[in-house]
Amino acid sequence: MASLIYSEEEYIAQYGPTPNDTPVNGWDSREPDKLVKTHCCFCGVQCGIQLKVKDDKVIGFEPWEEFPVNQGKLCPKGVKRYLQNEHPDRLVDPLIRTENGYREANWDEALNQTADAVRRIQSKYGKDAFAFLGGASMTNEKAYLNGKFARVALGTANIDYNGRLCMVSAGAANKMAFGVDRAANPWSDIPNAKVIILTGTNLAECFPILTDYVWRARDNGAKIIVIDPRITPIARTADLFLPVRPGRDSALAHGLLHQLIKNDWIDERFIEDHTNGFEATRELVEKYTPSLTEKITGVPAATIAKAAEFWGLAETSMLLHARGIEHHTKGVENVLSYINLVLATGRIGKPGSGYGTITGQGNGQGGREHGQRCNQLPGGRDINDQGHRNEIAEFWGLPESELPGEGLTACEIINDIEDGKIKGLISISFNPLVSIPDSKRTRKALEKLEFFAAIDFFMSETARYADIVLAGSLQEEDEGTVTTGEGRCVRLRNSVPPAGNARRDWEIICDLADRLGKGDHFDFSNSEQIFDELTKASQGGPIDYGGMSYGKIEANMGVFWPCPTTDHPGTPRLFEGGKFFHSDGRARFHAFDYRPPAEDVDHDYPIFFTSGRVVSQYLSGTQTRRIGGLVDQYPEPLCEIHPLLAARLGVFDGEVIRVVTRRGSMSLPAQIVKSIRPDTIFIPYHWPGKKAANQLTNRALDPISKIPEFKVCACRIEKLEGKTNPKMN
Numbered sequence: 241m242a243s244l245i246y247s248e249e250e251y252i253a254q255y256g257p258t259p260n261d262t263p264v265n266g267w268d269s270r271e272p273d274k275l276v277k278t279h280c281c282f283c284g285v286q287c288g289i290q291l292k293v294k295d296d297k298v299i300g301f302e303p304w305e306e307f308p309v310n311q312g313k314l315c316p317k318g319v320k321r322y323l324q325n326e327h328p329d330r331l332v333d334p335l336i337r338t339e340n341g342y343r344e345a346n347w348d349e350a351l352n353q354t355a356d357a358v359r360r361i362q363s364k365y366g367k368d369a370f371a372f373l374g375g376a377s378m379t380n381e382k383a384y385l386n387g388k389f390a391r392v393a394l395g396t397a398n399i400d401y402n403g404r405l406c407m408v409s410a411g412a413a414n415k416m417a418f419g420v421d422r423a424a425n426p427w428s429d430i431p432n433a434k435v436i437i438l439t440g441t442n443l444a445e446c447f448p449i450l451t452d453y454v455w456r457a458r459d460n461g462a463k464i465i466v467i468d469p470r471i472t473p474i475a476r477t478a479d480l481f482l483p484v485r486p487g488r489d490s491a492l493a494h495g496l497l498h499q500l501i502k503n504d505w506i507d508e509r510f511i512e513d514h515t516n517g518f519e520a521t522r523e524l525v526e527k528y529t530p531s532l533t534e535k536i537t538g539v540p541a542a543t544i545a546k547a548a549e550f551w552g553l554a555e556t557s558m559l560l561h562a563r564g565i566e567h568h569t570k571g572v573e574n575v576l577s578y579i580n581l582v583l584a585t586g587r588i589g590k591p592g593s594g595y596g597t598i599t600g601q602g603n604g605q606g607g608r609e610h611g612q613r614c615n616q617l618p619g620g621r622d623i624n625d626q627g628h629r630n631e632i633a634e635f636w637g638l639p640e641s642e643l644p645g646e647g648l649t650a651c652e653i654i655n656d657i658e659d660g661k662i663k664g665l666i667s668i669s670f671n672p673l674v675s676i677p678d679s680k681r682t683r684k685a686l687e688k689l690e691f692f693a694a695i696d697f698f699m700s701e702t703a704r705y706a707d708i709v710l711a712g713s714l715q716e717e718d719e720g721t722v723t724t725g726e727g728r729c730v731r732l733r734n735s736v737p738p739a740g741n742a743r744r745d746w747e748i749i750c751d752l753a754d755r756l757g758k759g760d761h762f763d764f765s766n767s768e769q770i771f772d773e774l775t776k777a778s779q780g781g782p783i784d785y786g787g788m789s790y791g792k793i794e795a796n797m798g799v800f801w802p803c804p805t806t807d808h809p810g811t812p813r814l815f816e817g818g819k820f821f822h823s824d825g826r827a828r829f830h831a832f833d834y835r836p837p838a839e840d841v842d843h844d845y846p847i848f849f850t851s852g853r854v855v856s857q858y859l860s861g862t863q864t865r866r867i868g869g870l871v872d873q874y875p876e877p878l879c880e881i882h883p884l885l886a887a888r889l890g891v892f893d894g895e896v897i898r899v900v901t902r903r904g905s906m907s908l909p910a911q912i913v914k915s916i917r918p919d920t921i922f923i924p925y926h927w928p929g930k931k932a933a934n935q936l937t938n939r940a941l942d943p944i945s946k947i948p949e950f951k952v953c954a955c956r957i958e959k960l961e962g963k964t965n966p967k968m969n
């Protein structure tokens with residue numbers, strides 16, 4: 241133990257040795273048996289980390305300085321992630337619901353009952369009455385297996401995943417604009433950009449390690465432009481901040497393009513040689529003058545003009561965004577409108593120039609590539625494309641007619657459960673009760689299911705509604721791969737065996753497939769075999785992992801797809817030489833006029849409501865609400881409110897207020913901050929039940945991506961006299 245005051249020797253001389261099994265401040269000082277080089281289990285940056293393992297338990301971590309993305313650095317969640325391994329709440333047995341709560345069961349009993357329920361429901365109501373929900377915190381291997389299990393073993397069309405709440409607007413827009421769904425550049429291009437637009441991302445809290453890349457760009461002279469209704473931590477060090485009103489980004493992007501065209505800051509040559517559709521876009525943005533754009537977006541006209549000037553005159557540039565522009569009923573249109581700026585200036589596919597959506601979940605990228613989406617088959621293939629269907633049916637050894645068609649998306653599956661059309665559900669790595677909008681309806685749906693099995697390693701709020709809870713595996717309890725936000729497929733290494741009688745997720749899925757009579761299609765004895773099948777299945781598809789293997793990924797600290805053959809080095813930067821992935825090789829402009837959100841403010845609900853994250857909590861919180869050091873940093877949801885709005889309502893800092901929308905209401909302490917627009921409030925969503933922000937949100941969906949509108953709806957605030965939060969006063 242190094243100390244600022246004592247050297248270790250001085251300390252021991254004064255106080256005697258510390259018994260070597262005493263954890264100090266949660267830090268276990270014992271010598272580990274081994275250090276395992278793997279990755280953080282949380283966000284899509286997938287920082288490298290070395291887990292310290294002793295007696296088959298994770299007891300701490302060491303930095304992994306050679307991994308190039310984070311070079312040993314970790315954020316507050318990364319340094320605490322090891323604490324979940326020995327958590328007392330860990331599920332260690334399958335559980336079966338009885339009249340008196342859950343009882344422990346053995347695996348045969350739990351899996352047989354699950355398979356019986358599948359057969360019972362499907363024979364009574366049809367195959368599609370049983371749905372499957374997956375997730376993007378899981379490895380590529382599991383994403384592939386989930387898709388295959390649903391189509392081959394369950395034979396249902398209704399499989400989707402939690403990325404439907406996350407990345408799908410960007411995914412759809414990227415395919416429409418570029419013909420492929422992946423960030424265009426490796427992160428290492430960021431420091432070489434001379435101007436960076438960050439829109440709809442709280443980068444410093446959600447991808448803390450990427451701040452370093454942005455700051456390196458700034459040190460190299462880059463101008464940083466941040467677009468957000470809140471002055472987030474990264475905005476405090478930006479050159480320009482555009483305080484956009486929630487739900488107005490397509491108009492703002494059109495206003496910026498208007499200025500670029502007017503000042504001749506566009507690259508006519510690139511547009512001519514490498515794109516289609518510019519003329520319609522030029523016509524559309526003609527009316528988006530700075531003053532009209534200011535009226536719609538709330539961003540001052542002069543600031544819009546300045547941002548266009550920074551972008552227009554730069555030699556190199558990067559545009560990065562996350563869910564702030566994607567969680568909208570026009571999420572796809574917002575993304576496409578910003579992509580227009582990148583294409584119009586021709587700054588993509590070059591060192592220091594490009595574009596990317598910043599992937600959210602640990603495997604947000606790979607989780608959306610290998611077939612666990614309702615419209616997708618492995619290798620990013622389209623389930624509606626006859627050729628793609630034939631390829632995968634043949635690969636799986638099925639007649640094409642047995643391969644189900646396109647099913648419902650995640651929120652639509654919950655809607656159909658509520659309507660009584662879907663009767664059975666298996667979910668893995670998804671906590672929809674906390675994470676889907678309008679939680680009252682989600683609860684009603686879960687209560688209505690005739691059978692529900694949840695696979696998780698903690699008893700999530702959703703799993704409490706399950707008939708059977710199957711104890712699955714933590715990230716460190718299995719081998720596998722994930723594909724990071726920059727498109728780099730990296731290796732996760734098994735550090736410890738699953739706790740107690742818990743089993744690896746893939747073993748549970750394969751065992752269930754066997755009990756459903758399809759075991760011969762799921763004859764895997766380790767994750768590597770699943771990966772090898774996945775790479776073969778992807779070969780020749782739009783997302784090609786064909787040339788990857790565990791050995792190659794390890795030797796290169798990750799491989800970027802496309803990587804079609806074993807001698808191919810992978811593709812860190814896409815679109816070099818202006819070559820896009822549409823069949824004509826050209827990118828597409830898109831001209832979508834601005835339209836308002838599904839629910840805008842009005843007389844009864846006059847305040848914009850938006851939601852998102854804080855640095856110390858992760859998603860629905862099932863993992864991070866169990867780690868003391870993270871809970872201490874931000875124990876419960878607070879409502880960010882501007883002092884002007886607070887004064888108008890007579891609300892003081894720490895006062896418990898009630899926030900009301902057309903779906904529901906919640907009471908929570910006000911946190912008065914000058915960093916938010918005075919017409920908007922913000923609540924983080926990591927808590928369940930009465931503390932859940934999703935009691936308030938609107939389940940209106942984007943017509944293309946089917947993502948819900950988490951980032952904007954209308955609310956009002958009511959005072960609850962006399963109730964204050966003592967901690968805040």
Ligand SMILES: Nc1nc2c(c(=O)[nH]1)N[C@H]1C(S)=C(S)[C@@H](COP(=O)(O)OP(=O)(O)OC[C@H]3O[C@@H](n4cnc5c(=O)[nH]c(N)nc54)[C@H](O)[C@@H]3O)O[C@H]1N2
Binds near residue numbers: 439470852
């Ligand atoms: N600490 C932490 N990190 C995480 C996660 C976590 O839960 N906690 N989750 C991971 C996942 S899965 C994801 S998807 C990412 C999410 O990463 P981000 O998208 O960066 O995070 P959010 O907080 O959802 O929203 C980002 C910002 O959008 C702004 N915003 C709201 N409405 C609008 C709008 O209309 N326009 C614009 N331009 N901005 C708007 C909000 O004020 C907020 O600052 O983070 C990943 N990293």
Ligand SMILES: Nc1nc2c(c(=O)[nH]1)N[C@H]1C(S)=C(S)[C@@H](COP(=O)(O)OP(=O)(O)OC[C@H]3O[C@@H](n4cnc5c(=O)[nH]c(N)nc54)[C@H](O)[C@@H]3O)O[C@H]1N2
Binds near residue numbers: 379563567674
């Ligand atoms: N209001 C509001 N709501 C939002 C958002 C928002 O910004 N605002 N953001 C949305 C976004 S971007 C996202 S990504 C979703 C996330 O929403 P969810 O996906 O529902 O949230 P998670 O917390 O990831 O839930 C995953 C569950 O899976 C378990 N789990 C994690 N890894 C594994 C694994 O490897 N195996 C197994 N078996 N289980 C595992 C965890 O213990 C947890 O219980 O929330 C969405 N909801």
Ligand code: SF4
Binds near residue numbers: 310450
């Ligand atoms: S930035 Fe993301 S991957 Fe890196 S330590 Fe933090 S949560 Fe983990």
Ligand SMILES: [Mo]
Binds near residue numbers: 405600
């Ligand atoms: Mo996400």
